Amino acid sequence: MNSGKLPRSYVLVLLLCLACGSTARAKIPVILSTDVGNEIDDQWAVAYLLVNPEFDALGIISAHAPTVAPPAAHTTYMLLLDEVENRFKMYSHPPLFEGSSLPLEDVKTPRPNAGVDFIIQSSKRLSKTDRLNVIAIGAATDVASAILIGPFIVDRIRVVAMAFNNWPEGGDEFNVLNDVKAWQVILASNVPVVVGCGDVCRNHLSLTLDQARDLISAHGPVGRWLWGEFVAWYYRFLKPIRKDDFSKPWIIWDDITLAFALGMTTQEVHPRPVLNDNARFEHPQTERTITWITGIDQTRMWADFVGKLDAYQRTHAVGIARTEAFLSQ
Numbered sequence: 001m002n003s004g005k006l007p008r009s010y011v012l013v014l015l016l017c018l019a020c021g022s023t024a025r026a027k028i029p030v031i032l033s034t035d036v037g038n039e040i041d042d043q044w045a046v047a048y049l050l051v052n053p054e055f056d057a058l059g060i061i062s063a064h065a066p067t068v069a070p071p072a073a074h075t076t077y078m079l080l081l082d083e084v085e086n087r088f089k090m091y092s093h094p095p096l097f098e099g100s101s102l103p104l105e106d107v108k109t110p111r112p113n114a115g116v117d118f119i120i121q122s123s124k125r126l127s128k129t130d131r132l133n134v135i136a137i138g139a140a141t142d143v144a145s146a147i148l149i150g151p152f153i154v155d156r157i158r159v160v161a162m163a164f165n166n167w168p169e170g171g172d173e174f175n176v177l178n179d180v181k182a183w184q185v186i187l188a189s190n191v192p193v194v195v196g197c198g199d200v201c202r203n204h205l206s207l208t209l210d211q212a213r214d215l216i217s218a219h220g221p222v223g224r225w226l227w228g229e230f231v232a233w234y235y236r237f238l239k240p241i242r243k244d245d246f247s248k249p250w251i252i253w254d255d256i257t258l259a260f261a262l263g264m265t266t267q268e269v270h271p272r273p274v275l276n277d278n279a280r281f282e283h284p285q286t287e288r289t290i291t292w293i294t295g296i297d298q299t300r301m302w303a304d305f306v307g308k309l310d311a312y313q314r315t316h317a318v319g320i321a322r323t324e325a326f327l328s329q
Helices: 008-026 041-051 072-087 114-123 141-149 151-155 180-188 198-204 209-216 220-237 255-261 298-327
Strands: 028-034 055-062 096-098 132-137 157-162 193-196 265-271 289-296
Touching: 028 041, 028 114, 041 055, 041 072, 041 132, 041 220, 041 255, 041 298, 055 072, 055 114, 072 096, 072 220, 096 114, 114 132, 114 141, 114 151, 132 141, 132 255, 141 151, 141 180, 157 255, 193 255, 198 255, 198 289, 209 220, 209 298, 220 298, 255 265, 255 289, 255 298
Parallel strands: 028 055, 028 132, 055 096, 132 157, 157 193, 193 289
Antiparallel strands: 265 289
């Protein structure tokens, strides 16, 4: 006799399917564009992305910077490959792409490459209500090129960037200065834009040498490598010669973008500015908006970072050892 109730086995299967579907939807789809190797913060951001199961890391694109050897995007690509395969021992990983080594010539002409194509193609399975997060922590050339080649993607992606100095001035922060025209393209489009600026990073993501050591150095081989990168940078650029002064901090700028994606920031929404050639904002009346990050829960973010890093290294320790043994034969 049919009582109107579903069989218990059916209910269990249905609940399991719903749980699996919910887990899949909870993943945050991300493509990262990074000038890794320019400073040390990109290495930390790539690490946070790769070890965090909350992210669906679709791919990573190397960006150009004038401080790395030309062709710039190829140099950053090789550094990216080294981090992913040699430091993390990831022999199966999200695809890596070499981006543009030059900024845009003007606001109408893209610089096509495989990374740009990947942004466009990856966006096609998403929508206005379920957007792909394109995170730019270097020059935004490839992001702007994707918008120019496939303008429909503005309805499928959200740009989250470490860029500009402050609100409301804007300013020629390094990533913006490396391709002002790219940012003019982005801001003139209808794509949603989230900015984590330099002043907020300085206030929330600065680490002294001691703080960086205490935070990361004891967290496995990847932690020791990130600590070594910090030390090398610190002694090269920050520590005064022949002075025992270790008080000056350095900033892990780029993690502001991942903190936003993970819901660990505060932000405000403003009318979207227009960007001048000098990287300063003008503020005409407009219906477009921009989301500006105003703060970071850095205590929560750092705890999450090292916790995910530890979990990743515990989970992959056996696999890493086996892979290394196989490759050494």
